[in-house]
Each structure stands twice: as C-alpha cells, then as structure tokens.
Amino acid sequence: MSEMTRREALGLSAATLASVTLSDLILGPAEAAALAAGPSAGIGYFSRFGVTEALIKTALGEALSHGGDHADVFFQHRVGNNYLLEDGAVNRAMTNVELGVGVRVVKGDQTGYGFTEDLTLEGIRLAARTAAAIADGPARPGPTRFHAVSDLPSRYPVKTRWEDVRPEQKLPLLNGLNEKALAADPRMRKVVVNFADQASVILVADSSGRIVEDAQPMTSLYLSCVAEQDGRREQNAYNVAGRADIGYYTAERLERMVREAVSRTTILFEAVPAPAGEMPVVLAAGASGILLHEAIGHGMEADFNRKNVSIYSDKIGKPVAAPFVNIVDEGTQAEARGALNVDDEANPVDRTMLVQDGILATYLHDSISAKHYGVKPTGNGRRESYQFAPMPRMRSTYMLPGPHKKEEILASVKSGIYCTNFTNGQVQIGAGDFTFYVKNGYLIEDGKLTRPVKDVNVIGNGPKVLEKIDMVADDLKIDEGGWTCGKNGQGVPVSQGIPTVRVASITVGGAGKRG
Amino acid sequence: MAASRELFDVAQRCIDLARAQGAAEVAARAYKTRDVTVQWRDGKLEQINEATTRGASLQLYVDGRYSAAQSSDLRPDALARFVADAVAMTRSLAPDPHRSLPDPSLYGNRPAADLQIDDPAYAGVSPEKRRAVAQALEAGARGVKGADAILSVTGGVNDTRSETVRVHSNGFRGERVDTQFWSYASVSVKDADGRRPEDGAYAGVRFVGELPEAETVGRLSAERAIARLGAKKAASAQLPMVLENRTAGRLAGFLGQPLSARALQQKQSFLEGKLGQAVGSEKMTVTDDPLLPRGFGSRHFDAEGISARRLPIFEKGVLRNCYVDTYYGKKLGMAPTTGSTSNLAWAKGDKDRDGLIAEVQDGILVTGFIGGNSNATTGDFSLGVQGFRIRGGKLAEAVAEMNIAGNHLELWKRLSAVGNDPYPYSPLRTPTLVFDGVQFAGL
Numbered sequence: 029m030s031e032m033t034r035r036e037a038l039g040l041s042a043a044t045l046a047s048v049t050l051s052d053l054i055l056g057p058a059e060a061a062a063l064a065a066g067p068s069a070g071i072g073y074f075s076r077f078g079v080t081e082a083l084i085k086t087a088l089g090e091a092l093s094h095g096g097d098h099a100d101v102f103f104q105h106r107v108g109n110n111y112l113l114e115d116g117a118v119n120r121a122m123t124n125v126e127l128g129v130g131v132r133v134v135k136g137d138q139t140g141y142g143f144t145e146d147l148t149l150e151g152i153r154l155a156a157r158t159a160a161a162i163a164d165g166p167a168r169p170g171p172t173r174f175h176a177v178s179d180l181p182s183r184y185p186v187k188t189r190w191e192d193v194r195p196e197q198k199l200p201l202l203n204g205l206n207e208k209a210l211a212a213d214p215r216m217r218k219v220v221v222n223f224a225d226q227a228s229v230i231l232v233a234d235s236s237g238r239i240v241e242d243a244q245p246m247t248s249l250y251l252s253c254v255a256e257q258d259g260r261r262e263q264n265a266y267n268v269a270g271r272a273d274i275g276y277y278t279a280e281r282l283e284r285m286v287r288e289a290v291s292r293t294t295i296l297f298e299a300v301p302a303p304a305g306e307m308p309v310v311l312a313a314g315a316s317g318i319l320l321h322e323a324i325g326h327g328m329e330a331d332f333n334r335k336n337v338s339i340y341s342d343k344i345g346k347p348v349a350a351p352f353v354n355i356v357d358e359g360t361q362a363e364a365r366g367a368l369n370v371d372d373e374a375n376p377v378d379r380t381m382l383v384q385d386g387i388l389a390t391y392l393h394d395s396i397s398a399k400h401y402g403v404k405p406t407g408n409g410r411r412e413s414y415q416f417a418p419m420p421r422m423r424s425t426y427m428l429p430g431p432h433k434k435e436e437i438l439a440s441v442k443s444g445i446y447c448t449n450f451t452n453g454q455v456q457i458g459a460g461d462f463t464f465y466v467k468n469g470y471l472i473e474d475g476k477l478t479r480p481v482k483d484v485n486v487i488g489n490g491p492k493v494l495e496k497i498d499m500v501a502d503d504l505k506i507d508e509g510g511w512t513c514g515k516n517g518q519g520v521p522v523s524q525g526i527p528t529v530r531v532a533s534i535t536v537g538g539a540g541k542r543g
Numbered sequence: 544m545a546a547s548r549e550l551f552d553v554a555q556r557c558i559d560l561a562r563a564q565g566a567a568e569v570a571a572r573a574y575k576t577r578d579v580t581v582q583w584r585d586g587k588l589e590q591i592n593e594a595t596t597r598g599a600s601l602q603l604y605v606d607g608r609y610s611a612a613q614s615s616d617l618r619p620d621a622l623a624r625f626v627a628d629a630v631a632m633t634r635s636l637a638p639d640p641h642r643s644l645p646d647p648s649l650y651g652n653r654p655a656a657d658l659q660i661d662d663p664a665y666a667g668v669s670p671e672k673r674r675a676v677a678q679a680l681e682a683g684a685r686g687v688k689g690a691d692a693i694l695s696v697t698g699g700v701n702d703t704r705s706e707t708v709r710v711h712s713n714g715f716r717g718e719r720v721d722t723q724f725w726s727y728a729s730v731s732v733k734d735a736d737g738r739r740p741e742d743g744a745y746a747g748v749r750f751v752g753e754l755p756e757a758e759t760v761g762r763l764s765a766e767r768a769i770a771r772l773g774a775k776k777a778a779s780a781q782l783p784m785v786l787e788n789r790t791a792g793r794l795a796g797f798l799g800q801p802l803s804a805r806a807l808q809q810k811q812s813f814l815e816g817k818l819g820q821a822v823g824s825e826k827m828t829v830t831d832d833p834l835l836p837r838g839f840g841s842r843h844f845d846a847e848g849i850s851a852r853r854l855p856i857f858e859k860g861v862l863r864n865c866y867v868d869t870y871y872g873k874k875l876g877m878a879p880t881t882g883s884t885s886n887l888a889w890a891k892g893d894k895d896r897d898g899l900i901a902e903v904q905d906g907i908l909v910t911g912f913i914g915g916n917s918n919a920t921t922g923d924f925s926l927g928v929q930g931f932r933i934r935g936g937k938l939a940e941a942v943a944e945m946n947i948a949g950n951h952l953e954l955w956k957r958l959s960a961v962g963n964d965p966y967p968y969s970p971l972r973t974p975t976l977v978f979d980g981v982q983f984a985g986l
Contacts, residue, residue: 109632111636114809115874117637117638117639118636118637119608119609119636119637119638119639119642120609120610120611120636120639121610121611121632121633121636122610122611122612122613123610123611123612123613123628123629123632124612124613124614125612125613125614125615125616125625126614126615126616127614127615127616127621128596128615137589138587138588138589138590139589139590139591140590140591141590141591141592141593141594142592142593142594143594143596144594144595145596145597145598145615145616145617155594158591158593158594159591161591161593161670162588162590162591194635195632195635195636196635199635199636217810218809218810218811220809254809254810254811254920256810260921261810261811261920261921262920262921263811263918263919263920302925302948304779304946304948304982304983304984305779305984305985305986306985306986335584335585335695336694336695336731336739337694337695337731337739337741338739339737339738339739341739342737415594415596417590417592451916452914452916453914454913454914454915454927455913456740456741456913457739457741458694458731458738458739458740458741459734459738459739459740459741459771459774459943460738460739461913461927461929461943461944462913462914463913463914463915463927463946464914465914465915465916465925482923483916483918483921483923483924483925484925484948485914485915485916485925485926485927485946485948487913487914487927487944487945487946487984488944489738489944491737535776535944535945535946535984535985535986536946536984537915537925537926537927537945537946537947537948537984538925538948538982538984539925539948539949539950539982
C-alpha cells in the first residue's frame with residue numbers, strides 16, 4: 029500500500045541493491061558509440077528502443093490533452109547484476125533488467141502519473157492519458173521542438189562500462205575478500221560477500237522542450253563476517269558504494285574493507301551494555317552524517333514544507349544552530365553514491381546550503397515546490413525508477429568543518445558515548461523525532477574512550493539536537509557506505525558525512541546502567 | 544478468475560529459451576499487476592497514479608550452477624537475448640551441489656480451498672468512487688473534536704490486482720490472482736511548542752465491499768494525531784509494556800530472519816539449537832497459516848511451488864519449526880517446510896487492548912516504533928517508541944522520544960498477556976501484547 033505516515037528511513041542496503049548487466053548483446057558497439065556521443069546529442073541511447081522526438085511529442089501532447097502546467101516523460105533502462113559469495117564460493121548471481129517510461133502531468137501542486145513497460149506509441153499514449161486525468165481543462169499544445177540540455181558535468185566518468193566487464197573480472201574481488209577476511213582472525217566462522225554493478229541510462233523530456241540523457245553507473249561491495257568466541261557469536265559488515273566503474277576497487281579500498289569488517293565484528297565480543305538515558309554523545313567523523321540526514325535533511329525537503337507539515341516549515345532565516353554549524357546537500361562529488369549530473373526532472377544539480385552560519389537557509393526543491401516558493405529548483409527532484417513520480421530528495425548531505433579538534437571534543441566528555449558505525453535511521457517529519465542505530469561505539473569515561481558498546485538506538489528531536497551541537501571538529505569525512513534513503517515507498521542512493529561533533533545531550537536507548 | 548493465458552505463454556517461452564541454451568532445469572514466473580492510487584489533500588485532489596506493470600523472472604540451473612534473473616523487457620528479441628545472457632552468466636559461477644528445484648513430491652496435495660483473495664467486484668471500482676472515498680477520509684478527519692489543531696489531512700485509496708503464474712521444468716504449474724483495497728488517512732496537528740506531530744489510520748481488505756467506512760478511518764487518524772499533542776519524554780525506567788496490535792508486528796517481524804534456514808546455516812541466528820526448547824512464555828503460541836480466508840499472506844503454494852500447509856512455529860513458547868527452503872534445507876540436512884511466512888495465527892487471550900491496559904498499574908502503552916534495529920545473530924534489540932503512560936489501569940499523558948532495549952531471548956519469556964484482537968490489516972496478525980519489565984530509556 030502507499031506510505032501512510034511521513035516517516036522516512038535510511039539504511040545500508042547494498043546487499044539487496046538491484047544491479048546490473050551482462051550484455052554485449054544488449055549494448056553493441058554501434059550503440060556504445062551513440063552513448064559515447066553523450067547526453068547533449070538529444071536522443072542517443074534510447075534510439076535503440078525506437079524512441080524518437082515524434083514519439084515524445086505525441087506523448088507530451090496526449091499528457092496535456094486536459095491542460096496542466098507541465099508534463100514530462102522519463103525513460104529508463106537499467107541493467108543490474110549481483111554476485112553473492114557464501115560458504116567460500118561465488119555460486120549465486122541475480123540479474124535485473126528494467127525498461128520503461130513514466131509520464132507525469134503537473135497542475136499547481138497536483139500530479140497525475142502513469143507508466144508502462146510497453147514503449148510502443150500506443151503503450152505510451154495510454155500512460156499519458158492516465159496522467160492527463162489530473163487536469164480537467166482544455167488541451168494545451170506540447171513542445172514543437174526540443175533542445176538538448178548541454179554542458180552537463182561529468183561526475184562519474186566511466187573508463188570501462190559495466191556491460192563490458194566480464195564476470196571473470198568481478199569474481200576475484202569477492203574471492204579475495206573472502207580469503208583475506210577468513211585469514212585475518214582465527215575467530216572468523218562465516219563470510220558473505222555481495223558485489224553489485226548497475227548501468228542505468230535515463231532520458232527526461234518535458235513540455236518546455238528540454239531533453240536530456242544521462243548514463244548513471246553504480247556499484248557496491250558488501251563484506252559480512254560472523255565470528256565466534258567462547259560459544260558466543262557476533263556478526264558485522266562493511267560496505268562501500270559509488271557511481272563508478274571497476275576502477276573503484278583499488279587495493280587500498282579492498283584492504284580497508286577487510287580491516288574494518290573484521291575489527292568491527294571481533295570488537296563486539298568486548299562490548300558492555302550501553303547505558304539508558306540522556307547523556308552527551310560524540311559522533312565520529314564520516315557515517316555519523318546519518319544524524320544530519322534524519323535530524324534536518326528530510327525536514328528540509330520542500331514538499332513537506334509547502335504542505336506545512338515539517339517541523340522546519342516556519343524556520344527559514346532563523347537561527348537553528350551554533351554559528352559554526354554549516355550543513356550542505358550537494359550532488360557534485362566525483363564517484364559519490366549521491367552524485368548526479370542532472371536530476372530526474374532535467375534540472376541542474378549543484379550545492380545547496382541547508383544551514384549557513386547557524387541560520388536555516390534553503391529547502392531542497394523539486395520543480396513543484398520551487399514554483400510554489402518562487403525560487404529556482406535546487407536539483408533535488410529524484411525518483412526510484414520510471415515507476416514513480418519525482419519528489420524532493422537528498423543527494424550527499426554533510427556538515428562543513430568547524431573550529432574544534434577531535435581530541436578536545438572527546439576530552440570534554442565526563443560520561444557519555446562515542447558512536448562510530450550505524451546501520452539505519454528514521455525520522456518523523458512533523459514532530460521532528462528521529463533515531464539512528466549505532467552498531468559500534470564506545471563509552472566515554474572521564475574524557476577517554478574505554479569499553480566498546482554495540483546495538484544501541486539513539487533518539488532525539490531534530491531542532492533540539494541541532495541546538496545542542498556545541499562542538500564541531502575540523503576533520504570532515506564523507507562516508508563511502510552504500511546508503512539508501514526511503515521516502516513514500518521510494519528508495520534512492522545517497523551519501524552523507526560529518527566531522528567529529530558533540531551533542532551536549534540526547535537519549536541513548538541502551539539496556540544498561542548509566543556509564 | 545484465472546490468470547491470463549498470455550502469462551503462461553511468457554513463462555513457458557522463458558523455459559523453452561533457457562533449455563535451448565542448455566539449462567538443465569528452470570523455474571519461471573510471469574506477472575502483471577495493475578495498481579491505482581488516488582490521494583486527496585486539504586480540500587483537493589493531490590495525486591493520481593495508475594499503471595499496469597509486467598515482467599518475468601527465472602531461476603536457472605545450468606551445469607550444476609545457479610542464478611536468478613528478472614526483466615520487464617518482454618519484447619521477443621529482447622527476451623531471447625536476456626535469457627541467453629543469463630544462462631551464459633550462470634556458467635561463469637562456481638558449481639553448487641545443493642542447488643536444485645524442489646522435490647516434485649512437495650508439489651503434491653496442493654490445497655484447493657477458495658482463499659477468497661480475488662474480488663470479482665474489482666473491475667467495477669471507478670475513478671469517481673476512488674475520489675469520493677479519498678475525499679470522505681478527509682471529511683472524517685476534520686469532523687473530530689479538537690480539529691482546530693489540524694494543519695493538514697491527506698486521505699488516499701490504493702487498489703491492486705495481480706496475476707502471477709509459475710511454471711517449473713520439473714512439473715510444477717500454478718497461478719494466483721489476488722486483489723487488495725486500502726484506504727488511509729494521515730493527519731498533522733500543531734502543538735504548542737512548534738512540533739507538528741502526526742499519526743494516521745488505515746485499512747486494507749481483499750474485497751472492496753468490506754472496507755470500513757471512510758469517515759471512520761479518517762476520524763481515527765485525526766483522533767490518533769490529536770492524542771499526540773503535548774507528548775513528552777518520560778524518565779528512564781523498567782516498566783510493563785502494552786504493545787498495540789497494529790505496532791506489535793514490527794517486533795514480531797524481527798523473529799522472521801532468525802527463524803529462517805539461511806540465518807541458521809550462516810550462523811546468524813540466536814534461535815540456532817532452540818528447536819524443542821522454550822524461547823517464549825506459555826502465552827506464545829503462533830502458527831503459520833497459509834489457508835486463512837481473505838488473509839494478506841494466504842496462498843496455495845509458496846515461492847518455490849511447495850504446497851501450503853499449516854505449520855506450528857511456537858507452542859506455549861516452545862519453538863516447533865523454522866522456515867526451511869529447499870536450498871538451505873539441503874545445506875542443513877533439514878526437510879523443507881516453507882521458505883517464507885504466510886499469515887500468522889496467534890493463540891488469543893480473552894481481553895482487548897483496553898481490557899489489558901486496565902490490568903496495568905504503572906506502565907507504558909506503545910503505539911508506534913521509530914527506527915531502531917534488532918541483531919538476528921545475538922537477539923539484542925533497541926527501538927525508538929512513542930505512546931502513553933498507563934497509571935492505575937488508565938491511559939495518562941502521551942510520551943515520545945523514548946526507546947526500549949533488551950534481548951529477544953529474555954523479552955518473549957516475559958510475555959504476560961495476549962489480546963483477543965489480531966490486527967487484520969497485516970499478514971502477521973499480531974494481537975495486543977503485554978510484556979513485563981521492559982527497559983525504557985528517556986530522561
């Protein structure tokens with residue numbers, strides 16, 4: 029069923045990431061040349077599926093047959109492969125091929141949406157007629173000619189397309205991680221490795237005559253370990269993901285994966301119960317950016333604000349945090365999982381300041397909310413696939429470096445916890461309450477990291493926690509993990525990061541005594 | 544109604560193509576689903592989504608190797624290339640002696656009872672009717688006492704009709720047609736401190752005529768949201784927890800993964816070695832029931848084609864069965880049961896939610912979880928919660944921004960009461976559950 033309440037979630041889902049392809053047959057050399065000619069060539073890639081300007085014109089004309097302010101079509105071809113290693117062998121693979129087109133009609137803040145996997149003229153017209161039902165006025169004309177969106181950036185350059193990478197080149201990655209993880213510690217019992225690669229190409233064309241194609245690669249690698257000590261078992265994992273080709277998997281990255289997965293698992297044997305109650309919490313640089321995603325990112329998505337249901341709906345221009353707090357959402361970082369050359373509404377993707385010098389600055393917009401607020405779209409209009417209408421979504425969300433040092437932050441805490449790794453989080457947009465689940469952390473006692481803790485949820489309220497961020501270090505790190513953000517039933521890849529920060533007080537959901 | 548002939552043709556074509564490429568055995572599934580959502584917000588239509596989606600998926604057994612593949616591109620040439628690629632790719636993998644289609648004897652004795660999951664009235668649901676229901680949901684919400692606090696109301700309806708067929712090269716052939724109808728409403732309210740809490744209500748049925756009145760669902764959504772006003776964090780404490788039936792599914796759902804043969808075989812289950820042992824209190828009796836009429840998990844055969852039957856999971860707290868599929872069953876030396884949950888049937892108590900609350904002197908009613916997680920390997924869990932304090936058997940102030948934590952192996956032994964109110968809108972069908980001595984974190 030449809031999402032019922034506005035609760036948004038974030039999780040590490042690389043293990044289930046639908047991914048990629050095989051096919052020299054699907055993408056032959058001639059077609060590859062068409063793709064290499066780039067998005068500025070208008071319809072390049074999708075011509076192989078019989079997509080023409082005439083077809084798109086007909087679809088947009090049908091979409092606007094009852095009026096409406098705007099219409100667009102979103103074609104997508106996405107081929108993904110997953111390879112799984114279990115019990116020492118890569119003996120399972122999953123391939124997923126998605127091909128379809130979605131047609132959208134927008135009238136004010138009302139949306140009609142239809143999609144089809146049948147890319148014939150009749151199939152697309154049917155989807156367009158469905159979308160047109162949102163409006164009830166006279167027909168308006170579609171575009172008479174199209175202009176390709178030019179000068180797209182190149183934020184995920186691909187040397188070797190995933191379609192051209194043979195399984196034999198991928199399998200050693202999985203076998204290598206398995207061997208190294210098993211050899212790293214005598215307590216290792218089971219290793220699982222999941223490799224995913226995905227080649228997605230999109231085409232967006234709209235009633236203003238814009239047309240753009242973008243080839244969007246994605247890959248991820250997940251390493252899970254089960255260890256046993258004195259009859260006890262613990263499991264943990266490490267994963268990496270990016271919009272990249274196979275060159276992403278450098279020896280250094282693979283070694284880090286093994287080191288992190290093994291140490292994060294074996295340290296769990298030493299963990300003591302986490303305390304319960306309010307206390308200072310220090311968040312390690314990197315994956316702790318999950319705090320920003322939940323505490324402010326979702327609440328700043330402009331659809332919630334134009335509907336007046338976000339806790340940030342009346343706070344633009346107001347101070348929300350200390351002056352040294354600056355929070356951005358951007359899609360410009362090369363190879364990042366949240367990077368984009370163009371959003372799913374054909375709008376440019378750049379950098380957006382959510383909080384500048386402690387002042388709430390800019391919402392994250394799609395074209396509907398940008399029109400509502402009379403501002404330029406911020407390039408946050410995203411969707412899971414052709415089966416969904418776009419909405420404002422985060423890309424890569426992080427906090428800029430601040431004036432403090434990690435050492436002084438830790439030294440300042442008499443009794444609290446230090447959080448290093450996370451699995452998932454969630455937020456209630458209107459109440460502002462949010463959580464994140466800490467997989468690994470430490471007690472802080474008298475300014476020093478002492479015993480490890482594990483499996484503890486932390487719960488706070490967005491605006492209250494922003495006010496309580498009282499120290500920010502200079503060690504910003506963007507996490508390399510495969511985060512997927514869920515909203516209204518749609519999952520999209522995102523990145524996040526943060527320097528070491530201190531939250532003066534927040535509720536730690538442990539089952540033990542206060543530290 | 545029977546699934547369309549065309550879907551069987553697609554599935555059979557996949558099998559023929561794969562065998563022509565050298566696959567030894569093949570399982571093919573083809574599906575077609577129509578899904579319509581109409582959403583209404585604050586006095587006007589907000590969104591219409593409507594589409595019919597389709598696709599095919601394959602499980603391939605080639606030269607002792609295995610892979611799965613799925614495609615939405617069913618054009619004949621594309622399908623042929625897709626299958627050829629998938630078979631070729633399977634050959635690049637390591638052999639796996641444990642992979643096979645299910646033993647055909649498990650396809651036998653398939654139940655034939657009408658599951659009542661396909662509403663013949665589906666085709667008569669009109670766009671006008673959907674809009675009228677969506678609109679009535681809002682009207683119901685706006686009609687409650689305290690509606691002045693309402694900032695926004697979203698009401699919507701969603702209905703789907705799915706046709707799925709499954710054909711295996713070793714003799715299985717099955718089909719399924721099912722319908723679902725949902726109505727939902729979500730309400731945001733303005734609190735004195737600037738918070739905008741929200742809650743909602745929803746209902747889902749197999750037969751459109753059984754949907755509750757839209758006004759009732761709308762009213763409940765607003766009442767729940769308004770009840771969140773003034774919610775505060777309470778002190779950390781160990782207290783009895785009454786867990787509302789609608790919310791209990793999330794907690795019970797965490798047992799699914801450790802009950803799976805994969806988790807057992809991969810040493811990622813805190814339930815390993817517990818078959819025949821008590822892991823919960825005597826109040827915990829749960830049966831997997833695929834044959835429940837009109838259930839959301841009802842089925843004649845499972846995802847491998849294995850004929851459905853009732854399966855006791857817990858009897859008075861004792862673990863009786865796990866979810867064992869063909870593959871991990873072979874690895875473990877266990878006979879397959881079924882690889883996935885259908886509907887859960889819980890042994891009922893004799894009181895409803897309010898009756899159970901009346902028996903608690905000092906505790907917390909949990910009406911919603913927020914985030915958190917559960918460790919399937921160790922049983923540790925930590926979950927954000929909201930709800931209400933219970934004092935002297937009565938609901939008191941609303942609480943929010945709190946958390947519960949513990950270990951499943953201890954928690955389920957402290958299950959002290961079960962309601963008579965299985966939640967009808969989920970296949971997990973959890974009743975209200977009462978646990979003693981739960982660690983709440985707050986102030």
